[in-house]
Amino acid sequence: MKETTEELIISYDRMKEQIEKELISVYDREGAVDLASPQISFEKGTTRISFGAQPITAGMLVDFLAVIKRYIAHVRVHSFDSGYYAFQAMNKNLFKTENMLDNFKVEFFVLSASSKVEISKKGNLTQEEINLVIELFQQARASARQDPAYRLKLLGASIVEPDKDLDWDYIAGYDEVKRKIRESIILPIRNPGVYDSIARMTRKVYEPNRPRAILFDGAPGVGKTTAARIIAGEADIPLVYVPIESIMSKWYGQSSQNLSQIFDASEDMGGSIIFLDEIDSLAGSRDQNMFEATRQILSVLLRRLDGIDTAASTITIGATNRKDDLDHALISRFDQTIYFPLPNATERAAIFSNYAKHLAEAESFNLGEKSEGLSGRTIKDICEFTERRWARKVLIKSLEPTAPPFEFYKQTLRMWNETK
Ligand SMILES: Nc1ncnc2c1ncn2[C@@H]1O[C@H](COP(=O)(O)OP(=O)(O)OP(=O)(O)O)[C@@H](O)[C@H]1O
Ligand SMILES: [Mg+2]
Known part of the structure; x- marks a missing residue:
């Protein structure tokens, strides 16, 4: 037969x-x-x-x-x-x-x-x-x-590939922020054994003492997402990037278990950093009219951050620019907040020199003084805008291409400040 x-x-x-x-x-x-x-x-x-x-x-x-x-x-x-x-x-x-x-x-x-x-x-x-x-x-x-990487992709998350051209020098200034990140994220990830052995010496009942969840808080454009990309290159474990806003719309009508699966897949890689970007989409106090889906995702997140369902080798970083609007239960789950302030005058000057390296020190300093309240992103935008304006002029006047002169940056900045 x-x-x-x-x-x-x-x-x-x-x-x-x-x-x-x-x-x-x-x-x-x-x-x-x-x-x-x-x-x-x-x-x-x-x-x-x-x-x-x-x-x-x-x-x-x-x-x-x-x-x-x-x-x-x-x-x-x-x-x-x-x-x-x-x-x-x-x-x-x-x-x-x-x-x-x-x-x-x-x-x-x-x-x-x-x-x-x-x-x-x-x-x-x-x-x-x-x-x-x-x-x-x-x-x-x-x-x-x-394959965890494939599962993450299906869920709308991704593993950030280290970019060798991107290191802490890319972010001008912010020494305090960089120090905190090094101390609370990079060191524990690179030396888990040291943290564990101290905890074994101090605790009656052993519990890992490594930070589990850290919040990046700061105005738009101050380098929070960029810092995550740099961390991906520095840490020896994968960084899983989870854009909360976009995955929530992608999962519309689907179960909040997707977030749980992201945590599971991340742990299957043997530890990872989970970067939850723009968790503001989960903002709104719980008693207000919160969408059911949002409420469910929030509750999964709370449980995961509690660590009950989460392996000790996972560190979660959340990024927000509206910390005050976040659910209090959520904020309380983070061990530490790293605040990214708007850049001060010296830092603004340094950011200008990052994106206009040909300017003299006194010139960047001058631009830094006149750009109070602007974020790194806005300064970068101003520099790019200036380059495009200059390129047009070079083309129209058939000049040899050169870097834009200081005056051009000053003009763009003035125009920007006037329209604000
Ligand atoms: N201190 C800085 N030095 C150099 N570039 C900076 C600095 N701060 C911000 N930038 C630039 O600004 C851009 C925006 O930064 P990024 O996306 O990391 O901000 P963000 O804090 O995540 O903002 P958002 O809250 O809107 O998501 C990046 O291209 C980054 O390179
Ligand atoms: Mg961002």
Whole structure:
């Protein structure tokens, strides 16, 4: 009986229908999956089916092979170069190699950010082979679900890649803020053992004493998000960036458990820094008319920050520019607030020199004096605006390109102050 099902050749249309049906059910369950969508074709007498997958690791390859071996007794390794692996079914008679290249074949193309699985065979597939394709697809999905980075992406969060051009020098001034970040975030993350051993010496009942949650508070444009990106490069653990505002709209109508899953995925990476940007979207006191979804997300967050559901290796940073409007229960969960003030005159001068390095010290100083109340972002905008104005002038007057003169910066700043 088994022999006959194995040999049962299925028409192309019936095969396509079966495979598509199986894939659609996965998409329905998991929502949009941002890997290359499956392709099914029949060209020059060959059936070809391909789909996108996670970058294939050695472990995943073993899992795929286990699936293949369950269906095909004798498989030949066709290629085992790094980045390209191919496995081919052998003929029933193992000693006969004729037309073997027409047999069922599975190829894995591994790229840096994704990979592709391609199945091909001359002629139509048998029912067993169709089942194998479906199982390979399911295996690829199962591996993806285990990959924390991929899970985070599906949830609207992302892992910030360290940027080697971005370090603390990029932020002019703010020595006090930088010191606090170094002491309360970077040091504990880099030396967890020291903190733990002290806690073991002091506590009757051991509890980790590392800071778990820190709030970045400050006006718009003072470098809170930029600081998070710099921390990503300095810490030896991944920084998970969670833009609360945008994920809330993305999850509209969905369960607040998504936030919980972000925490879970972050912990599956063996510790991480979770940066919750713009938590102002959770503002509003709880007794006011808060949206149900917001209320639920807030309650998940409160629980996670309490640390009951959270591994000790995770540090959460929240950023806000409306601390006073935040829920009091939420504020109380943060061990420490790092306040990012607006830059003082010296710092404003330094920010001007960061974005207009050709100016003389006295010139930056002058601009710094005249820009009271402006944030780093506004100063950067003023410098960019000045460059564009100057570029237009250079073009119109057919001048050799030079850096904008001091006068131009002064003018832009004056215009800015007047329209304020
Ligand atoms: N002290 C500074 N030195 C240099 N650049 C700065 C400084 N402060 C801010 N900037 C620049 O301003 C821009 C905005 O900063 P960032 O996005 O980090 O601000 P933010 O505090 O997160 O603001 P928001 O609250 O609006 O999210 C960045 O491009 C950053 O480089
Ligand atoms: Mg920001």
